Amino acid sequence: PLLCVRTSVSFGPFEASALLQGLSVATDGVNAHIRDLDLLARWQIGNLGAARGHIALGWRDISCDIEYSDGASTVLADLEFSGPYFGLTLSL
Numbered sequence: 001p002l003l004c005v006r007t008s009v010s011f012g013p014f015e016a017s018a019l020l021q022g023l024s025v026a027t028d029g030v031n032a033h034i035r036d037l038d039l040l041a042r043w044q045i046g047n048l049g050a051a052r053g054h055i056a057l058g059w060r061d062i063s064c065d066i067e068y069s070d071g072a073s074t075v076l077a078d079l080e081f082s083g084p085y086f087g088l089t090l091s092l
Contacts, residue, residue: 013044029069037061042089054089
């Protein structure tokens, strides 16, 4: 199962949210730990009935630690992807 925590707050046309999720697996010589953090701020730029548009700015940080061993060899991977993002969201 994926463990997840999310929170958000809105004030006027602005919204801020944070999402933290993680997964840990240990089976048959494989140990994996994955963490995903997403911080988002968005500003509503349009509202046409049910349709809305937002300008979004955020930060995403994904971390993966993986260890695999089959007895003869061992593979270790420590990967991190992190950085800002910018976008336009449309919802109906």
